[in-house]
Every structure is written in structure tokens, then in C-alpha cells.
Amino acid sequence: MVDAKIGVKYCGGCNPQINRSKIVREIKANAPGFAGVIPADTPEPWAIGIMMCACPVACVDTPDVRKLARDWIVVSGSMVDRYPVEESEISERAVEKCKDLLDSAKE
Amino acid sequence: MTLKTPEEYISDLRKMDINLWLFGEQVKDYADHPLIRPSINAVAMTYKLAEEPEYEDIMTATSNLTGNKVNRFTHLHQSADDLVKKVKMQRLLGQKTGCCFQRCVGMDAFNAVYSTTFELDAKHGTKYHERFTEYMKYVQDNDLTVDGCMTDARGDRSKAPGAQDDPDAYLHVVERRSNGIVVRGCKLHQTGMINSHEILVMPNNSLKESEKDWAVSFAIPVDTPGMIYIYGRQSCDTRKLEPTKVDVGNINFGGQEVMAIFNDVFVPLERIFMDGETDFTTMLVERFAGYHRQSYGGCKVGVGDTLIGAAQAIAEYNGASKASHIKDKIIEMCHLNETLYACGIACSSEGHKTAAGNYMIDLLLANICKQNVTRFPYEISRLVQDIAGGYMVTMPSDQDFTNPEIGSLVAKYSATRSDIPVEHRQRMLRYIENLTIGAGAVAYLTESMHGAGSPQAQRIMISRLVNFDHRKELAETLCGIRENCDLTW
Numbered sequence: 001m002v003d004a005k006i007g008v009k010y011c012g013g014c015n016p017q018i019n020r021s022k023i024v025r026e027i028k029a030n031a032p033g034f035a036g037v038i039p040a041d042t043p044e045p046w047a048i049g050i051m052m053c054a055c056p057v058a059c060v061d062t063p064d065v066r067k068l069a070r071d072w073i074v075v076s077g078s079m080v081d082r083y084p085v086e087e088s089e090i091s092e093r094a095v096e097k098c099k100d101l102l103d104s105a106k107e
Numbered sequence: 108m109t110l111k112t113p114e115e116y117i118s119d120l121r122k123m124d125i126n127l128w129l130f131g132e133q134v135k136d137y138a139d140h141p142l143i144r145p146s147i148n149a150v151a152m153t154y155k156l157a158e159e160p161e162y163e164d165i166m167t168a169t170s171n172l173t174g175n176k177v178n179r180f181t182h183l184h185q186s187a188d189d190l191v192k193k194v195k196m197q198r199l200l201g202q203k204t205g206c207c208f209q210r211c212v213g214m215d216a217f218n219a220v221y222s223t224t225f226e227l228d229a230k231h232g233t234k235y236h237e238r239f240t241e242y243m244k245y246v247q248d249n250d251l252t253v254d255g256c257m258t259d260a261r262g263d264r265s266k267a268p269g270a271q272d273d274p275d276a277y278l279h280v281v282e283r284r285s286n287g288i289v290v291r292g293c294k295l296h297q298t299g300m301i302n303s304h305e306i307l308v309m310p311n312n313s314l315k316e317s318e319k320d321w322a323v324s325f326a327i328p329v330d331t332p333g334m335i336y337i338y339g340r341q342s343c344d345t346r347k348l349e350p351t352k353v354d355v356g357n358i359n360f361g362g363q364e365v366m367a368i369f370n371d372v373f374v375p376l377e378r379i380f381m382d383g384e385t386d387f388t389t390m391l392v393e394r395f396a397g398y399h400r401q402s403y404g405g406c407k408v409g410v411g412d413t414l415i416g417a418a419q420a421i422a423e424y425n426g427a428s429k430a431s432h433i434k435d436k437i438i439e440m441c442h443l444n445e446t447l448y449a450c451g452i453a454c455s456s457e458g459h460k461t462a463a464g465n466y467m468i469d470l471l472l473a474n475i476c477k478q479n480v481t482r483f484p485y486e487i488s489r490l491v492q493d494i495a496g497g498y499m500v501t502m503p504s505d506q507d508f509t510n511p512e513i514g515s516l517v518a519k520y521s522a523t524r525s526d527i528p529v530e531h532r533q534r535m536l537r538y539i540e541n542l543t544i545g546a547g548a549v550a551y552l553t554e555s556m557h558g559a560g561s562p563q564a565q566r567i568m569i570s571r572l573v574n575f576d577h578r579k580e581l582a583e584t585l586c587g588i589r590e591n592c593d594l595t596w
Contacts (some may be wrong), residue, residue, distance in 0.1 A: 016577050017574055055469075056459035056467070056469070057457050057458075057459050057469065058459060058460075076459065081462070082459075082460055082461055082462040083226060083229070083462050084226075
């Protein structure tokens, strides 16, 4: 595992209910350890993956994708981990969750 | 026991002592009343098919709560595949009964209350979800039919529940006790309520913080003291009381609605799933409505299948089936019916997991589905009436056909092809009449219009759910108003 590395995995974005690029830019600015898109052939899982799905279907949430990181935060439309969230608050919620996951990993 | 037989289900109803009124008189032994029994038969079919190995995969599921095999009508959907199977089950039952089989509304309420109480508890620290989960185990273990109950009397439509001259226009809490609440109000259009074991009540609409007394969800047995039921009239309903069944059209099955008055009804604490949390009323109403709008992409399609079959049959009986315009009209009926199904399947396939773990349909596609349902069955009905001909509404009664003095003459002049018994034509025309202007039209047409929300309710949801900014950006990029960042070559 690559220590404390945070990455993003996008869905195809055919039904965008949120502005994914803007949200990822905000996460990048506020989440220490953010290292971009997780490569599909990463030799080791990253610490945290953020699935950035345009709509609630979250079609990218598959077992193969789950292997790319140890923990996942799923943004799917206006939801974070299946709880409804205003679009303007998605990045903040995702960053909070990243920090919580990293803190719990240290304990 | 997790799967009831139809006989056990009907036996349960016979044990119920409910305060039911029909034609201004109180009805006892309603399970065997000729006007009511067809609707009970339709629900009984949901039990019958679950017993049959050939329908097992679609009619049953494995409970996420107990691990037991349960009737899918009591299931909490655990995948998009479950949502798809729900629609297929509804189509199957529409085909088998030719009417509303009344058990979907409870299934849709279960799934909406389950996910909403989970999120409500997470915010408010309440214990509603735990209570509801226990309730669901009881429902599943006893294979109960539960009426999902939402639509209030609503009084002056221009006023919110809390602003009505009569506060009872929307069901509300009138007393809070240490062990429960007392509620008063009236729920209208309650499909299959008196054919159910239980009632699961939800608020009618989004509520303001000042309207806490109306933000209530709970479950009670149908025979709870204080409940008064008044049976709704249907077009041609008294044909079911006539000595012959031919003129009924759908001879064994039918739908049913009641006005349900909650006349100071006590609800024990363990059956309350929302009490005052106005901030979750929108979620509950939208989720229930979404599931129910999905449902119509299955049940009405199944009934539509029978109407397409009736159109084909009557065209053949009349000797008109080879006419190209008749063939074309039947194809159009199929196109409309399958379009409804396509939407039902689409909103299911695009379902997603909720925080509680059960699956929710795609809300936009479910609203599109129901919007089509408010229109297409009317067009299908117009086409089948066109094909059937005017005799559907001018044909003499079956008592004339069987009258010893005039019967043979009535039959002689009602005959079409010599190889088709006149009675077959009679029965098929009455079946078409039943679904397009008779008792069956209550469910096939007007329920298609208003059930799960009238057309405008879907249009409001569509306007909220479509991302118009994204669509505008697409157009502006393609016509050169915006820079096309994808064009890097």
C-alpha cells in the first residue's frame, strides 16, 4: 500500500448531476496527500479512493475498482456515501471523511 | 412460516372485525361479499403465484433481515436486480388478474420508510429505524398484506395542512401519551386497504417546521378500533351482484378503494416511525412516490397485455383481423405498452443503494415512466375500442341472451363468424368494456392518471431532476459559443 495516498476514480459521466471537475479541484486543494487519478494498473492499493460518480447509480463501484484502494468514499450525484448532500458541500464532506479515515488508520 | 397460502390469507380476512360501509349499510363477512370478493381474489393471486415453482424466482426473495424466503411484496430491495424483478412480478400479476392487485403500495411504502428512517435517525438520534426493522420482520414472517397509506382528504387545496380551516383535512396527531399517540383524519383512494392485514401511514406532502403534528408515520392493524371504512363506488359495480357473470367482463378479479377515516385512533409507541420530524417528510414522500411511479411500469403493462390480447381476439371474432389498419392499431398498442415497460425496467436498472442498504429507483426515470402511464393506457383504450366496435356499449345484457323467448334472436343478430360462439364475442366485448369504461377502468385509466401522483406532480419532479445547465453547456459547446476543450487534435 502507498502510505496516505488519496486518489480519485471517475465514472464515465454520462448523466452528470454534479460538476465533478470542480469538486475534484476543491478536494485537491484541501486534502493533503491527494495524488490525482488512481491508475487502473496500480501495483498496490492507495490509502483512500474517492469514487467520483456523476449520478446516484455509481456504475463504477465494482469489485475490481474497489481493489484499487484500501478505503473508499463514494460521491454519487448529490450524495456522499449514500447520504444526500448539497452539491456545494460535497468536497468539504469528502475531505472530512478522508481526514477521519487517515486518523483512524493511525490509531 | 414465511409464505402464506391464498386460503390462509382469505381466512385471515374472515377473522377481521372491521367497521365497513357500502351503499349506506354496514357490511359484515365482507370477505365473501360478491362486490368485494373479486378484489380479494386479486390479492390472493400474489400468494398463489409465490407458491408456484415456475414463478418462485420472480415472486419470492431472500430477506436481508432474517435470511428467510419471503414474498417479494414484503421484500426490501437489495440490488438493482431486485428492482427489475419487482417490475416483472407486477407485469406478471397484471396479466394474471387484469386489474390492480393492490399489494404494491405497501411494498413501496416499506422501502421508502426503511431508508428514510435510517437517515432520519442518523440526524436526530431517534430509534425509528430499529422499530421499523422489527416491524418488517413481523410483516415478512407472517407474509402480511400492508396498505401504504398517503393521500389525505386535503380540504382547501390552496392551503397547507397547518393552515386548513379544519385541521383534520390532513391526518394529524391530536394527543401524545407516554405509550403512544392518538391520530385523527382521513385517507382517500385507499386501494386494497380492507384487503390488507395492516396499514402503513405516511404524511401526504412536504411539511413546514410549524406542522409537526402532521409529520407522522405509523402502522396499525386494519381492524384497529376507531377505523371507519367506506367502500368506493365503481362504474358498473352492481353487475357483480347480477345472477350472470358474463356482463362483469373480468369475472373473478377486480380492484377496490375505500375512504378510510381515522376517528381518534390510538397508535402504540413501537408502531410509530416518524413523529414531528418535518425535515424528513419530503424525503419520505418523494421516495414512496418514486417507487410507486416505478410500479406502474409493471402492473399497467400486464393489464395492457390482456387488453392487447382482447383486441387481437375480438378482431379475429369479428373477422377483421386481416385488415391492415387493424393490424397496425394492435402494433401501436404493443408499442405503447412496451414503452411503459421499458421505462419501468430502465428506472429499476439504474437503481442505487441507499444509506440504509436497500435500493432506490432512478427518480427521474420513474417520473418519466409514470408520466407516460398517465397517457398511454388512454390511447391503448381508444385503440381497442376502435377495434372492438360500437357493440361493446350497445350489446344487450346476458339475461337477454339467455331469455327463452328472445335469446335465440339476440344471439342470431349478435353472431359474427360461424365458427365463433356468440358468447365468446359477448365475453370479450364485456372484458374490453370493463377495462376501458367499466369497473376495471378505475384502475386501468383513472388510477393511471392520478395514482402515485397526478401528471403535474411528475412534471414538477422532472423539472427539478433534469440538469438543464449541463444540457445548455452541451449545446453551447457544439455550436461554438463555448470552447470545446475535448478538441485537442
